[in-house]
Amino acid sequence: MTRVLVARQDNLGDVLLAGPCVRAVAAHASHVTLLTGPHGRAAGELLPGVDEQLTWLAPWIDPEPPPVTAEDTAAFVASVRERSFDKALILTSFHQSPLPLALLLRQAGVPWIGAISEDYPGSLLDLRHRVDGDPPEPERMLSLAAAAGFSLPPDDHGALALRRPLPNTTRLTGGGPYVVVHPAASVPARQPSAAWSRRAVQALTADGHRVFVTGAPSERLLTREVAGPSAVDLGGRTSLAELAAVLSGAQVVVAPNTGPAHLAAAAGTPVVSLFAPVVPAARWAPYGVPSVVLGDQHAPCRDSRARVCPVPGHPCLETVDPADVCRAVTALAQPEAVSLSGTGSR
Structure with a gap:
């Protein structure tokens, strides 16, 4: 039984692009929790492979961040700790650092954390993944999953995907x-x-x-x-x-x-x-x-x-x-x- 946290705390599009990575993790884990920010939560609800969602606004990612408070970060750490994750993958854009979230996840007791990081992570990461070139964002995130031992199953096309069925909208169209x-x-x-x-x-x-x-x-x-x-x-x-x-x-x-x-x-x-x-x-x-x-x-x-x-x-x-x-x-x-x-x- 492996419980994995996958984090992508940006906007709707960023969360949708994480879909292949999420499915790769879900193919090998018993439970996948997707951590999003409030702007991306609705997209997370549409991703196959997600068993649970956790929402928290990361002050180092949101374009209009609130003040950092000890009470807010403590509540987030507590919510992660009570879920007893075995592993976490932190997905970020190239200009974002995964290390602030990695520090909080360490405080929450997550024993293994992987991320793409140009910055020296010290003991914050167990997997410091590097990506060469400028691949499409879904492939960049999927490469982190593969480096962590999570590969897509042979019958998965690797494209973006949504939970089906979708609502009937013929009344509109x-x-x-x-x-x-x-x-x-x-x-x-x-x-x-x-x-x-x-x-x-x-x-x-x-x-x-x-x-x-x-x-x-x-x-x-x-x-x-x-x-x-x-x-x-x-x-x-x-x-x-x-x-x-x-x-x-x-x-x-x-x-x-x-x-x-x-x-x-x-x-x-x-x-x-x-x-x-x-x-x-x-x-x-x-x-x-x-x-x-x-x-x-x-x-x-x-x-x-x-x-x-x-x-x-x-x-x-x-x-x-x-x-x-x-x-x-x-x-x-x-x-x-x-x-x-x-x-x-x-």
Whole structure:
């Protein structure tokens, strides 16, 4: 009986990208607990292989962190201790350190901890894993699982995946084929303007597509503007599981580099990725499904990790021709679209 804690305390997309790693652990462990932050918890509920979720906001990861308090960290350590884990894997992005969490897990009595770490871990890690090159994020995390002795079973495809069945959303989408446009992103630097997204929706509807515009409740003003009179506005009308179902039923999803793009990939739907190069597309583009990356990947903001676009006019996305979006959607909607996976344009 092996109880394993797998930690990924970022946003929805980051948690979804951890899915193959979680499944690899679940194939060998008797019980898997997924530790997420509050922003990623809903995605964790959709991952196969998770037996339990634990949620705690990590002050060294959250973009708007609360003050660190002894009471908060003590309560977290106590909640980990009472679960008596045998092992823990800490999943982080390349710019994050696993060591603060490793220290707390040691205090909670976790006897074996593994993580990818460039920093010297001292006695905080039993496995200090290194990754060469710049692989896609799911492969990077999966390599840690493999180094810890957790491999995917032979019948696991290694792509992103969701718990099935998903909710029935035909009341929202009706019958017949459709395309989804998700205009929002978690940070402004990765999001095209509302005006550009509206032009893309108009181009898609003029091309004969039935278009649904999706978004969170806080994005209703944006989705209403983008949908206009030519598309159906679903902003704020779905839970995350229902959004996954809507994306699963789409022919193609058009979205910036944000959680719903990875949710579409986990649902098995091709993605037109409007990708601002503030982070590398090689690492963060939609994984495991046919996709086309649009956006200038050599723009001045490249690899800056900027949260707000540092270039006037946001040219990496605003100069994308909506006609290119239509062409990409048409290509990905074809059965032979798998050959386009990983392609890109400027």
